[in-house]
Amino acid sequence: MLKVSNNLIRKNSQRLEKNLFTKQTGGEDVIHHVAKSEEEEANWIANKIEDIVNNQDGVNYRDIAILYRANYLSRTIEQVLIRKGIDYRIFGGLKFFNRKEVKDALSYLRLVCNQEDLAFERIINTPARGIGKKTLENIQLVALNHQISLYDALTLHSDEIRLSNKSKKEVRILVEAIEKARRSTLPLHEMFEQLMIDVGYIDMLKNDLEDNRIDNIHELQRSIYDFQVSHEDAPTLENYLQDISLYTDNDSIDQGQYVSLMSIHMAKGLEFDYVFVLGLSEGIFPSFRSLAEDGDDGLEEERRLAYVAFTRARKQLFLTDSEGFSFVTDSPKISSRFIDEVGNEGIIHSGSKPRFKTTDYVPKQTVSKAELIGDNKVDDWKVGDLVNHDIFGKGVVVKVNKNILDIAFELPAGLKSLMANHKALKKLTN
Known part of the structure; x- marks a missing residue:
């Protein structure tokens, strides 16, 4: 785990040279799992938690934490934990359906x-x-x-x-x-x-x-x-x-044994035997907002945050992401660059093959592309085009990659990668 974490933080240029080490011998490989959907990602985590508790001597739910970059990411895992009867507690925020x-x-x-x-x-x-x-x-x-x-x-x-x-x-x-x-x-x-x-x-x-x-x-x-x-x-x-x-009626007070759910910011200074970091998709972690607002400095801060998350695990670390379409970034999902940056030593990949920004990605969808993203019949986008989005507001195109546009919107939306024919996106007259 420390080798993986050290490989990641070495990518930062503005840092003091250091390597964490441990006196413990052995240690489990980091597991990275790519699921077909967010629902499958949450089910994989819940099943792995049950497997750990049932098959590892002396382990209980309090030895396990699930971490995420932003609080909205707790929704799917909360629903799965409730269905499976696994008690959990949210630290530093409300349960999703109570917000x-x-x-x-x-x-x-x-x-x-x-x-x-x-x-x-x-x-x-x-x-x-x-x-x-x-x-x-x-x-x-x-x-x-x-x-x-x-x-x-x-x-x-x-x-x-x-x-x-x-x-x-x-x-x-x-x-x-x-x-x-x-x-x-x-x-x-x-x-x-x-x-x-x-x-x-x-x-x-x-x-x-x-x-x-x-x-x-x-x-x-x-x-x-x-x-x-x-x-x-x-x-x-x-x-x-x-x-x-x-889920909306689930207001019981968590007592006894429970899995801890929290944002990575809340996890600073804490350690757990088993840690799951979910939602490791590009644009979600690292966050598009941080990249858009702070550029390289924002990326380095996001990488430091990932380093904090990865080093919360004492015995084993699990990293997960999923395929599909993100309603936050308004674009197809690909694995976080941080997964690519940790290298291949000490990490085992399972599930689907990780897809990174350098690879072409055609999302698997159960509804047609037209049903999901609409079609405004625009196919001649270029850098500098002014746009308006129903939710994100006004912005300017800063990059065109086939039918994917990188658009800088006014704050707080920041930089978004959108399908060029998204129904909510309209080109403005320059």
């Missing part, structure tokens, strides 16, 4: 699906629409008098509710967005993305520079997409909300 933006987004979906009153109360003033406590009480009174939902009270009896002109305008935008989503024939993950744009939630997060929260919204979109792929017979919104109720 505010995730609860907000699910409330919008519940409002689309069944006009749920609790969902209405949660999102009616998020983003701000001038609906204060007294106005909400007025809506509740109208709903009670007519024995209808809060949403119907607002839409059918607005004349009985005292709203300012500004609030009327904002409420009209909200209602139009909800009804548009209800009528939508788009795949669920695309309907969700459009809903978050139409109600102003993405703009709210962008204006507040809440890039981590935007990542969580993208990860929830990935959850919806994964649901569609695995439920081709009935990928309805109602079925999706029922499917995730297991």
Whole structure:
């Protein structure tokens, strides 16, 4: 493990020369596993954890940690651990489905699906629409008098509710967005993305520079997409909300033996016998944001962070990533350059063959490319083209590689690699 970690950190030019060493003899090889999907990646980790606990004398769940570059990456592994009955604890953050933006987004979906009153109360003033406590009480009174939902009270009896002109305008935008989503024939993950744009939630997060929260919204979109792929017979919104109720209702207090989940930043100074570092895909770790904002210095800091993660393991280190399409980088996934940089000595690769930036990568998809990324019929991109993206905003093309564009967006989006014909991407007139 230390040989692999030392090989990695030697790639940094701005560092003090040092090599970690251990007095322990032997030691297990580092295992790197490439899964076909994020779901398979999480299942592989959970199965390996059960194998370690069941077959290694004296090992329990507290000897094991799962680390990730950013908190949104915990979503898939949390769902798998819950399904398998493996207790876990999140350190330095909330469980994925307990995060505010995730609860907000699910409330919008519940409002689309069944006009749920609790969902209405949660999102009616998020983003701000001038609906204060007294106005909400007025809506509740109208709903009670007519024995209808809060949403119907607002839409059918607005004349009985005292709203300012500004609030009327904002409420009209909200209602139009909800009804548009209800009528939508788009795949669920695309309907969700459009809903978050139409109600102003993405703009709210962008204006507040809440890039981590935007990542969580993208990860929830990935959850919806994964649901569609695995439920081709009935990928309805109602079925999706029922499917995730297991995770949203999982509020039990972790006690006794549990696996530790945390970001790498939280893991500094800690050690565990067995450590899993997941999500080692280019653009995720190293992070596109760090590379875009800080260039070579950002890359070296990301590499130092990887070194911290790799050296948290006392007995064995597991590194994982997956194939597919990233809704965060908006591009096909390839293995992190850090996997390539550690060399081949002391590391065993399993699963699919790692794919790095220098290799051509055609992602395996269960839906057609057109369904996944759309098609805006643009095939003449060049460096310097100005663009606008529905979520990332305005940017400029800095590199063209066949049908993949590297685009520098305004902060907080930063540098993104996107398919040239992504439906959310439009070329602007120079």
